[in-house]
Amino acid sequence: MAALTLVAATLTLAPPARADVAAALDSHILPGFARFATAAEALATTAAADCRPAALTPAYQAAFDAWMAVGDLRLGPSETGALSVAFWPDPRGATPKTLATLIAAEDPAGRDPAAYADVSIAARGLFALDMLLFDPDFATYAPGSYPCALAATIAADLATQARALSDGWSGPFAATLRSAGEAGNATYLTKAEAQRALYTQILTSLAFTADKRLGLPLGTFDAPRPTRAEARRSARPLPNVVQAAEAAHALATALAGAPLPTADAALARLRDSAARIPDPALQDITDPQARLRVELLQQDLRTLSAAIETDVGSTLGIAPGFNAQDGD
Structure with missing residues (x-):
């Protein structure tokens, strides 16, 4: 990403003043991350009450819809933070393999949202839920089962990630973008x-x-x-x-x-x-x-x-x- 900034910095034509980073933040980026955090929290709340696929599907789809508004951003907090929200493409099939391993071992992390932050990104986020909720090899689990608890844990972990991204964008990184060109801004010199x-x-x-x-x-x-x-x-x-x-x-x-x-x-x-x-x-x-x-x-x-x-x-x-x- 630094290389992209360097390439852009070598372009010498000065942009007109209308180009508005603040408007991009205030009308699109920050509201988008806030909506995603809200939708992910709703998904986690739903999963805590009923972790079965049929119960989770509407909230899952709503969270994915919200993610798509900002999910392709890969700078600031999203440069690394987006990876565990949306691990795709997955050419080696790491997501089903990792989920199968967790389920076979009934790994305690699958019942502990705090510990789940240390699990491979292949088993976290929207695509792990996509597998658990919709793949025939996973989605037949019953209430009270380990996979059901795992789905609730992944949803809770996703809500934590979504809030961290929203906070990171609305706080330090938004300030960095807004202050581009000002003294002390070493990220964006102009x-x-x-x-x-x-x-x-x-x-x-x-x-x-x-x-x-x-x-x-x-x-x-x-x-x-x-x-x-x-x-x-x-x-x-x-x-x-x-x-x-x-x-x-x-x-x-x-x-x-x-x-x-x-x-x-x-x-x-x-x-x-x-x-x-x-x-x-x-x-x-x-x-x-x-x-x-x-x-x-x-x-x-x-x-x-x-x-x-x-x-x-x-x-x-x-x-x-x-x-x-x-x-x-």
């Missing part, structure tokens, strides 16, 4: 650095969604990989794509402090494309027509990214073609 740090997050999120959230299940034409779709068990792959795109657009709009006509039109097209995909889990992409619809959605994501470069990059004095992943 206001432009803070603006471009957020701009980089927007483009990186859209690239991740196109390349991973859609690229991994698409695989190749001859070898699609639908089981690699993000949170497929809970039918979240398509909603996550749309919500990530909407979050990137919302953050871009707040940061620009001005209308984004090109990006607005691109997001509308993306939503239309998503509405034409019948399977939210993207498990039908072995069918050529279904695959084509997902490929068009992937193209719409890249069009949205280019539109944000046009609309927001000009506000920040960054020419289109800026590579958010250089030096990462």
Whole structure:
């Protein structure tokens, strides 16, 4: 991430004063983390009362929805803190293996939310719950069983993480972003650095969604990989794509402090494309027509990214073609 800041700092065009880090914080980022903390706490409360999958599903979906508004941010408290909230991709299948090991041993940490903070990140957060609540190999547990207690513990641990992220953003890190360029701020030496740090997050999120959230299940034409779709068990792959795109657009709009006509039109097209995909889990992409619809959605994501470069990059004095992943 420091390398990204260095790349941005070498761009010499001065951004217009309209680019507004404070607006991005106050209208999008800080409320987003606060909503996630509230939703995670509601999930933990629900799990404490009834840890069965059917009881937890609505609160789980609400918490995941809230996470998607801010989950792709990877700076400040989120640079490391987001990893144990959303451990994905998981190419080696670490999450089911770690959960199976905990359950087989009835590890005491699975009944102790405080101790659970020391468990592997593969068994923490939203994707561990996705496995426990929706995978047939895990989700048949009964009330009073170890897996049921484990689900409640993971939910409680998630609530603790969500509150820590919200507090970290609303406290020290928000102050660091707001004071960019002021004496004593060694993280962002100029206001432009803070603006471009957020701009980089927007483009990186859209690239991740196109390349991973859609690229991994698409695989190749001859070898699609639908089981690699993000949170497929809970039918979240398509909603996550749309919500990530909407979050990137919302953050871009707040940061620009001005209308984004090109990006607005691109997001509308993306939503239309998503509405034409019948399977939210993207498990039908072995069918050529279904695959084509997902490929068009992937193209719409890249069009949205280019539109944000046009609309927001000009506000920040960054020419289109800026590579958010250089030096990462």
